Amino acid sequence: MILTLTGVDAFYGLHHVLHGVSLEVRAGEIVALLGRNGAGKTTTLRTIMGLVDERRGVIDYDGVSLLGLRTHEITRRGLAYVPEYRGVFSDLTVAENLRIAALRARDWTIADVLELFPTLRTLQDRKGGHLSGGEQQMLAIGRALLSSPRVLLLDEPSQGLAPLIVETVIDTLRRLRGQGMGILLVEQNAETALELADRVCIIDQGSIVFRGAAESVQRQPEILSTYLAVG
Amino acid sequence: MRDRWIFLLIVGVLAVGPFVQREVIATEILIFAVVALANNLILGYTGMLSFGQATFFGVGAYAAGLLTIHAGLPLPVVLAAATVLATGLAVLIGAVCVQRIGLYFIMLTFAFNQMFYFIAYSWTTLTGGEDGLPGVRRPAALADDLTFYVLVALLFLACLLLMKRVVDSPWGRVFRAIRDNEARAAAVGHDVRRYKLLSFTISAAFTGFAGALYSLLYGIVPIDAIHWLRSGDIVFMTLIGGSGHFFGPIIGAAFFIWLSETVSVVWDRWPMILGVVFALVVLFLRGGVVELIRRGHGLVTARGGAATAP
Numbered sequence: 001m002i003l004t005l006t007g008v009d010a011f012y013g014l015h016h017v018l019h020g021v022s023l024e025v026r027a028g029e030i031v032a033l034l035g036r037n038g039a040g041k042t043t044t045l046r047t048i049m050g051l052v053d054e055r056r057g058v059i060d061y062d063g064v065s066l067l068g069l070r071t072h073e074i075t076r077r078g079l080a081y082v083p084e085y086r087g088v089f090s091d092l093t094v095a096e097n098l099r100i101a102a103l104r105a106r107d108w109t110i111a112d113v114l115e116l117f118p119t120l121r122t123l124q125d126r127k128g129g130h131l132s133g134g135e136q137q138m139l140a141i142g143r144a145l146l147s148s149p150r151v152l153l154l155d156e157p158s159q160g161l162a163p164l165i166v167e168t169v170i171d172t173l174r175r176l177r178g179q180g181m182g183i184l185l186v187e188q189n190a191e192t193a194l195e196l197a198d199r200v201c202i203i204d205q206g207s208i209v210f211r212g213a214a215e216s217v218q219r220q221p222e223i224l225s226t227y228l229a230v231g
Numbered sequence: 232m233r234d235r236w237i238f239l240l241i242v243g244v245l246a247v248g249p250f251v252q253r254e255v256i257a258t259e260i261l262i263f264a265v266v267a268l269a270n271n272l273i274l275g276y277t278g279m280l281s282f283g284q285a286t287f288f289g290v291g292a293y294a295a296g297l298l299t300i301h302a303g304l305p306l307p308v309v310l311a312a313a314t315v316l317a318t319g320l321a322v323l324i325g326a327v328c329v330q331r332i333g334l335y336f337i338m339l340t341f342a343f344n345q346m347f348y349f350i351a352y353s354w355t356t357l358t359g360g361e362d363g364l365p366g367v368r369r370p371a372a373l374a375d376d377l378t379f380y381v382l383v384a385l386l387f388l389a390c391l392l393l394m395k396r397v398v399d400s401p402w403g404r405v406f407r408a409i410r411d412n413e414a415r416a417a418a419v420g421h422d423v424r425r426y427k428l429l430s431f432t433i434s435a436a437f438t439g440f441a442g443a444l445y446s447l448l449y450g451i452v453p454i455d456a457i458h459w460l461r462s463g464d465i466v467f468m469t470l471i472g473g474s475g476h477f478f479g480p481i482i483g484a485a486f487f488i489w490l491s492e493t494v495s496v497v498w499d500r501w502p503m504i505l506g507v508v509f510a511l512v513v514l515f516l517r518g519g520v521v522e523l524i525r526r527g528h529g530l531v532t533a534r535g536g537a538a539t540a541p
Binding site for chain 2: 049051070071072076080081083087090091092096099100101143147
């Protein structure tokens with residue numbers, strides 16, 4: 001078990017946004033975090049990364065508490081975060097976006113990332129903001145890998161992408177899981193998430209309301225309609 | 232490649248500068264060009280607006296003045312000491328200011344500026360207070376204004392190259408990433424506060440250095456050198472020239488100093504012109520004068536292209 005959240009509360013100013021969230025991500029598994037808009041999915045990822053105003057409870061990574069650490073220290077310990085809307089540096093070129101993350105590269109090099117996403121090779125001098133959605137997503141994932149993470153936090157990687165590119169992203173995530181990486185995946189699109197994930201957590205109003213294997217959710221779609229009101 | 236041409240253009244302008252302007256004005260333009268370029272390191276490249284750059288300009292000027300008057304030290308030592316002092320002060324002030332972002336960062340830089348202004352204002356035995364600190368004499372070899380201009384021009388080029396190296400370095404890349412999105416820069420693994428402090432300190436070092444040259448240029452450190460209005464002027468120069476381009480602030484500094492030194496002789500309400508220009512820039516030309524050049528260039532090349540099209 002590598003990343004564990006136990007009874008985590010989070011606050012933006014005076015707003016209490018997470019209420020006792022518990023979940024875990026083990027090496028070599030993909031955990032999908034599902035929920036309605038505003039349920040607290042993104043906040044959960046931001047809380048792990050130390051990007052909320054205040055957090056309480058237990059967030060352990062490999063037996064070390066992440067609570068007292070600042071964001072860059074958390075990244076250096078082996079967690080990488082790919083924010084929603086892809087979050088590349090729009091004023092930096094593709095090459096710069098990669099180099100800025102590669103300052104402490106260990107397992108992953110820029111060459112590895114370009115091998116994983118050959119499209120990026122031809123776009124090196126293009127500004128991040130001038131890339132298409134799919135290219136930005138590849139760049140954001142590639143950049144996250146350069147910190148050599150053992151846990152990858154992904155926020156809606158399929159959002160706004162063409163189906164073909166979604167397939168590329170899914171393939172990549174499967175490959176990373178195969179290499180032993182733990183992945184916490186936030187998804188709006190439950191179908192994509194269930195196709196990929198080993199386990200599923202559903203969050204509503206800042207609390208985890210359901211936990212189970214992805215297979216069992218696929219067998220009982222009513223779980224989704226109950227909590228997500230889709231279907 | 233294009234940077235090289237701009238650099239050559241600048242060298243050319245420096246060569247004719249003292250023949251189209253009084254040497255003293257030309258020198259002052261170069262001094263403030265360094266200040267504005269340094270301000271752009273934090274404003275344009277790191278995304279931090281400081282209303283306290285005059286703190287470091289003033290401290291550099293007073294340090295150089297006092298060391299020249301009382302210790303009679305040689306010029307390189309004076310310049311180095313003034314720069315080191317401004318840099319050290321920036322580490323202390325910056326360490327406090329970068330704890331906050333946005334408006335609160337601005338207010339902290341402003342508050343420190345006020346504090347140091349009042350120290351300079353009230354410590355009359357040291358600074359001369361409101362009357363300024365006169366008697367800062369340049370070495371005999373540099374007494375001539377043209378000779379001093381040549382020295383400042385060379386130092387300006389050195390500062391320009393150094394700052395260009397900073398922005399092109401891996402540090403410069405992190406600065407731009409922070410300007411783009413702080414949280415993201417932290418998530419990539421960079422200590423955002425430390426890099427902001429680094430940017431702030433490098434900027435202050437050049438600003439203090441320029442302040443030292445300023446005291447030697449006029450032979451006096453006026454209290455205005457450390458006044459917060461000076462900090463505002465520095466922000467003006469940077470934005471009018473264009474904070475989005477490395478060389479932009481040079482144009483802003485030249486325009487500002489030229490306007491204040493030439494037009495002010497004819498019309499003492501010259502800041503009104505400045506106000507109008509600033510309003511126009513903010514309303515129609517966010518990228519400053521550099522944006523105007525860019526648009527002009529785009530127009531010319533577009534026409535040229537149309538003319539040669541079959």
